[in-house]
Amino acid sequence: MTNKRHNAGILGTGYYVPEKRITNRDIEKMVDTNDAWIVERTGIRERRAAEPGTPVSEIACKAAEMAIEDAGVRAEDLDLIIFATLTPDYYIPSTACVLQMRLGAAKAAAFDLEAACSGFVYASAIAAQFIENGIYKHILVVGAEVLSNMVDWEDRNTCILFGDGAGAAVYGAVPEGEGILAFDLGADGTGGDTLIVPAGGSAQPTTEESIKARQHFMQMDGKAVFRFAVKVMGKTVLDALEKIGMDKSEIDHLIPHQANIRIVQAAAKRLDMPMDKVFVNLDKYGNTSAASIPIAIAEAQREHRFKKGDVIALAGFGAGLTWASCILRWTKEDK
Ligand SMILES: CC(C)(COP(=O)(O)OP(=O)(O)OC[C@H]1O[C@@H](n2cnc3c(N)ncnc32)[C@H](O)[C@@H]1OP(=O)(O)O)[C@@H](O)C(=O)NCCC(=O)NCCS
Structure with a gap:
């Protein structure tokens, strides 16, 4: 039994990756590994890293602004922000609240969601519920990480794999049969x-x-x-x-x-x-x-x-x- 009044779909998307590249060759200088091994076992050649001290809300804001523009809405139109991350700015306040302030999305409710790498899809499923039942019209879902802080650059098991970046989508009502x-x-x-x-x-x-x-x-x-x-x-x-x-x-x-x-x-x-x-x-x-x-x-x-x-x-x-x-x-x- 569902009370679906609308279909929820992506109205706009955005992304941002920091400029600084860390290549496999750079990592060879930090731990006992090599480019050929990393490419063969993972497919990864390079990753991006934010400048030390960059809060994740800063890179998320760039992705969010692109998504809002692509959706043809304004930050003031957002009803809800869901921020999926495992590298929040702080324990409190939530990074979603920091982003709400940065965007000037004064009307939006805001919370963080932690489901690690599944976080964006989890958050999208939640956003869809609010759109489908007609409670909210525009929801910003962000997935963003500054993992360069959380990775042990002395551990070759993990440091070869991760990178920093931000992606965002604005969800809203779409015609029947479309969207999620x-x-x-x-x-x-x-x-x-x-x-x-x-x-x-x-x-x-x-x-x-x-x-x-x-x-x-x-x-x-x-x-x-x-x-x-x-x-x-x-x-x-x-x-x-x-x-x-x-x-x-x-x-x-x-x-x-x-x-x-x-x-x-x-x-x-x-x-x-x-x-x-x-x-x-x-x-x-x-x-x-x-x-x-x-x-x-x-x-x-x-x-x-x-x-x-x-x-x-x-x-x-x-x-x-x-x-x-x-x-x-x-x-x-x-x-
Ligand atoms: C981490 C991962 C790349 C390792 O690849 P793997 O094929 O399982 O490699 P292994 O751990 O079996 O190691 C194989 C050999 O390479 C060595 N090795 C491990 N890491 C290495 C590295 N970074 N560089 C060079 N050699 C390495 C190991 O010591 C081992 O040597 P040995 O055969 O002499 O004992 C792979 O297991 C993986 O991608 N797992 C999933 C991780 C993931 O996606 N995490 C995020 C989830 S959201």
């Missing part, structure tokens, strides 16, 4: 320790010892995350498709979370999709967590990849463990 058609969200908390920042929260407050032990940086069991990702990425898309009786052959574009090319290829194989239907930019940006999917959507749009009416599948997975997918029919004219 289905989504699938999931979590498995039993896998929480496979990707974790152990210290700094209430479970293990920051102490001198925790800092010395480098426990306020990300720690990862790469193989376990890899196995999980390969299992879940294609499946979540199939589960979303099943809810609307759609077949995988009807998907025109897959926008996967940009973690590792081998994970992306495995998802494409599960969905019988040729790689030319799969958008990949992880070679340039690495894994930007919650920012990865909205950056990819915004970039693909600007590369004129989407035609009005195309069916797009978004698919993410991440710490938590979490996964999320969304099937949407593109509603914008290609300009």
Whole structure:
């Protein structure tokens, strides 16, 4: 039983990546690794890094302004801001509130959402509820990260993978049959320790010892995350498709979370999709967590990849463990 009054769709997109590039060769100087290994095992060639001390709200604001302009609305028109991030400006206030101030979106309610790399799709599913039931007209969903602060630049397991960036979308009502058609969200908390920042929260407050032990940086069991990702990425898309009786052959574009090319290829194989239907930019940006999917959507749009009416599948997975997918029919004219 649903009380759907409208369909919710993307009215505008935006993205921003910091200018500073960190290439695999740069990382060779920091840890025992090499360009050939990183490219072969991950597909990543370089990633972006914000200047030290850059708050994530600053890069998010640039992406948000682009999305607001693309949507043809004003910041004052926003009813709600949902900010997906695992690298917030502060514990309090929420980064969504900081962004609301930066944008001058005085009317907007605002909150943060933490579902790691699945965050943008989780946030989009929430935004869709408010649009569909007619409570809100314009919702800004942002996924943005400054992961360069959270990565241990002495740990070759993780520092090769991540990058900084911001992506945003404005959601609003769209004609019936367009916009978000289905989504699938999931979590498995039993896998929480496979990707974790152990210290700094209430479970293990920051102490001198925790800092010395480098426990306020990300720690990862790469193989376990890899196995999980390969299992879940294609499946979540199939589960979303099943809810609307759609077949995988009807998907025109897959926008996967940009973690590792081998994970992306495995998802494409599960969905019988040729790689030319799969958008990949992880070679340039690495894994930007919650920012990865909205950056990819915004970039693909600007590369004129989407035609009005195309069916797009978004698919993410991440710490938590979490996964999320969304099937949407593109509603914008290609300009
Ligand atoms: C991290 C990841 C790239 C490692 O790739 P892998 O193929 O699993 O590599 P392994 O850990 O099996 O290591 C293979 C070998 O390379 C070595 N190695 C590990 N990291 C290395 C690095 N950065 N550079 C060079 N060699 C490295 C290992 O020591 C190992 O050597 P050995 O065979 O002599 O023991 C991969 O597991 C991965 O991408 N996992 C998912 C991570 C992810 O997406 N996280 C974010 C989720 S949102």
